[in-house]
Amino acid sequence: MRHRGVVATLIAFVVLLAPEFAWSEPGFSLIQSMPKIVGVSSYYSDAYSSLSCPSVASCTAVGSGGAYGVPSVITAVDGTWGEPVALPLPSNAGGPGAQPAPTLNSITCSAPADCVAVGSYPDKLNDETSYPLVETEVSGTWTASTIALPSGVTGLTGMSSIWCQGAGSCVTVGSFIEPHQRALPMAAVDTSGTWARAIALAVSPTIAPEGLGPFSLACHDVGDCAAIVEASLSGGGGTGIFQWTEAAGTWGAAAFLPQLSHSKFEFAGISAACPSATTCLLVGNLSTVGPTPHPVTVPAVMTETSGTWSEPHRLALPALSPVMTQGSLTSLACATSTLCEAVGTLATNSSDVLSRPGAVTWSNGSWSSLGRIRDVRLGTGLTDWSYLTAVSCGSATTCLAIGGDVENTAEEYSPAGAFSVDIVPIRQTTLPLPPTSIAVQVVPHGVTVRWRPPYDDGGASVTYFTVTISPGGGHCRTLMAYVCRIAGLVAGHRYRVSVRDATSVGSSPPTAPIVFTPPR
Numbered sequence: 180m181r182h183r184g185v186v187a188t189l190i191a192f193v194v195l196l197a198p199e200f201a202w203s204e205p206g207f208s209l210i211q212s213m214p215k216i217v218g219v220s221s222y223y224s225d226a227y228s229s230l231s232c233p234s235v236a237s238c239t240a241v242g243s244g245g246a247y248g249v250p251s252v253i254t255a256v257d258g259t260w261g262e263p264v265a266l267p268l269p270s271n272a273g274g275p276g277a278q279p280a281p282t283l284n285s286i287t288c289s290a291p292a293d294c295v296a297v298g299s300y301p302d303k304l305n306d307e308t309s310y311p312l313v314e315t316e317v318s319g320t321w322t323a324s325t326i327a328l329p330s331g332v333t334g335l336t337g338m339s340s341i342w343c344q345g346a347g348s349c350v351t352v353g354s355f356i357e358p359h360q361r362a363l364p365m366a367a368v369d370t371s372g373t374w375a376r377a378i379a380l381a382v383s384p385t386i387a388p389e390g391l392g393p394f395s396l397a398c399h400d401v402g403d404c405a406a407i408v409e410a411s412l413s414g415g416g417g418t419g420i421f422q423w424t425e426a427a428g429t430w431g432a433a434a435f436l437p438q439l440s441h442s443k444f445e446f447a448g449i450s451a452a453c454p455s456a457t458t459c460l461l462v463g464n465l466s467t468v469g470p471t472p473h474p475v476t477v478p479a480v481m482t483e484t485s486g487t488w489s490e491p492h493r494l495a496l497p498a499l500s501p502v503m504t505q506g507s508l509t510s511l512a513c514a515t516s517t518l519c520e521a522v523g524t525l526a527t528n529s530s531d532v533l534s535r536p537g538a539v540t541w542s543n544g545s546w547s548s549l550g551r552i553r554d555v556r557l558g559t560g561l562t563d564w565s566y567l568t569a570v571s572c573g574s575a576t577t578c579l580a581i582g583g584d585v586e587n588t589a590e591e592y593s594p595a596g597a598f599s600v601d602i603v604p605i606r607q608t609t610l611p612l613p614p615t616s617i618a619v620q621v622v623p624h625g626v627t628v629r630w631r632p633p634y635d636d637g638g639a640s641v642t643y644f645t646v647t648i649s650p651g652g653g654h655c656r657t658l659m660a661y662v663c664r665i666a667g668l669v670a671g672h673r674y675r676v677s678v679r680d681a682t683s684v685g686s687s688p689p690t691a692p693i694v695f696t697p698p699r
Contacts, residue, residue, distance in 0.1 A: 204550035206606025216244035226583030237291035299337025464507035514572035548640035
C-alpha cells in the first residue's frame with residue numbers, strides 16, 4: 180500500500196508559552212470540611228479569612244462570616260479540626276447584625292495556643308465609628324482589646340495585617356478615615372504585650388482619597404517591615420502598588436512599585452512575605468486595563484532583591500482539564516529562607532464559570548509550575564466553584580491552606596462551606612496522564628484533531644503534545660496548542676490517530692486510537 184507524504188499543520192486554538200521549571204509543582208492531600216463560622220447559616224462568607232500554623236501539629240484559623248457571623252476561631256490539632264469558638268468583643272462593640280460588621284482579617288501564632296488576630300469592630304452607639312480589634316490568645320484563653328488611634332482620629336478604622344516575632348512582640352498595619360473622608364495608613368507596635376498608640380504613616384499625594392485597599396505586611400523583625408497595599412490613583416489613573424518601609428522602627432514615605440513597561444496589564448499585589456533579609460515576594464494577579472471584549476486576569480508575582488523590586492512576572496497557567504484561562508494568587512507563606520508557598524484560584528472565562536483552587540511553590544529563587552486541586556465536594560449538589568483564602572506552613576515539607584466551596588444549585592450559587600487541604604510544596608513526580616476529549620474532523624485527504632489536556636500532569640508541567648497517525652507515521656507536535664491538522668492522507672484508507680503529552684519526566688501513554696477514513 181502506497182501512502183502519500185503526510186503534512187502536519189498547527190492550528191493555534193489555545194496557545195501558552197511552554198514553561199520551563201526545575202522541579203515539581205505542589206501536591207495536595209486530605210481535603211476536609213471545616214465547621215461553619217459561628218452564626219453563619221448560608222452565606223458567601225463561609226470561608227475563614229486567615230490561618231497560622233506554628234507547627235505541623237497545630238493550625239489556627241479565624242473568620243467573621245459577614246453581616247450575621249460572629250468573629251470566630253478554630254484550631255486543628257494533629258490534622259483534625261475542632262469546633263469554632265466565638266471570640267469575645269470589647270464592651271463597646273456592636274453585636275451580630277451591626278453595621279459595619281466586626282471582622283478578623285489576619286492571625287499569627289508564635290506557638291500553639293498563643294496567637295494574635297486583628298481586624299475591626301463597630302461602636303454599638305455609632306454606626307459611623309469602628310475601632311481596631313485585637314484578639315489575643317495566651318495559653319488557650321482569648322481576650323479582646325483595641326489599639327489607641329493616632330491623636331485626633333475618629334470614624335472608621337481597623338487593622339488588616341499582623342506579624343509577630345514572638346509572643347508580645349508584634350506589628351500591625353491598617354487604615355483610618357480622616358474627617359475629610361481620606362483613607363490614611365497607620366501602624367502600631369506591641370512591646371512586651373502592650374500595644375503603643377498607632378501612628379499615621381505618610382501618604383502619597385498620588386493615592387486617591389478613598390483609594391487604600393487591605394494591607395499585606397512582611398517583616399524580618401518588628402523594626403524592619405514592609406507594608407504593601409493596592410491603591411487607587413488620583414485623577415482616575417487606575418491603581419498602583421505602594422510600599423511603606425520600616426527601618427529600625429521608623430516608617431518611611433510611600434514608594435510606588437514598578438508595573439509592566441508598555442503593557443496593557445496592571446499588577447495587583449495581594450499578599451507579601453520576606454523569606455530572608457535580602458528577599459521579599461509579592462503575589463497577586465495581572466489584569467487587562469481599560470475596556471476590552473475579553474478581559475484577562477492571570478496569576479503573577481514580584482520579587483524584591485536587596486531593596487529593588489522586579490517588574491511583575493506572569494505565571495503560566497497549567498495545561499490541565501478542565502482548561503482554566505484566568506487566575507489570581509491570594510495568600511503567601513514562607514516555611515524557610517528558601518521555600519515559600521502561594522495559593523489562589525484558577526477559573527474559566529466562559530459563561531459556564533468553573534473555578535479550582537491552585538498553589539505554586541517558590542524554592543531557591545524560582546517558581547514551580549502551578550498545581551491545581553480537583554474535586555472539592557462539600558455540598559450535596561454539583562460543585563464547580565471553589566477557592567483558597569489563606570496558607571501557612573508548619574514546616575518545610577508541610578503547608579495547610581483553607582478556602583471555601585460553593586454549591587451550584589438550579590437557582591443560584593450558594594455556599595457549601597469551608598474546607599482545608601494539606602499541601603506538599605514539592606511533590607514526587609510521575610508520568611502524566613494522557614490527554615482527554617479527543618475528537619476528529621475528517622476532510623478530504625486529511626483530518627483535524629482536537630483534544631483537551633490531561634487531568635493530572637504528574638507534578639511537572641506539560642510542555643508539548645504529539646498527535647500520531649498510523650499507518651504512515653504522520654505526526655504533529657504542538658507547543659501547548661490543543662488542535663492540529665494532518666494533511667496528505669490517502670482517500671478511502673483507514674487510519675488510526677492517538678495523542679500523548681509530555682513533561683520533563685517523560686511522555687504519557689497514548690490515548691485510545693480513533694479510527695477514521697478520509698472521504699474519496
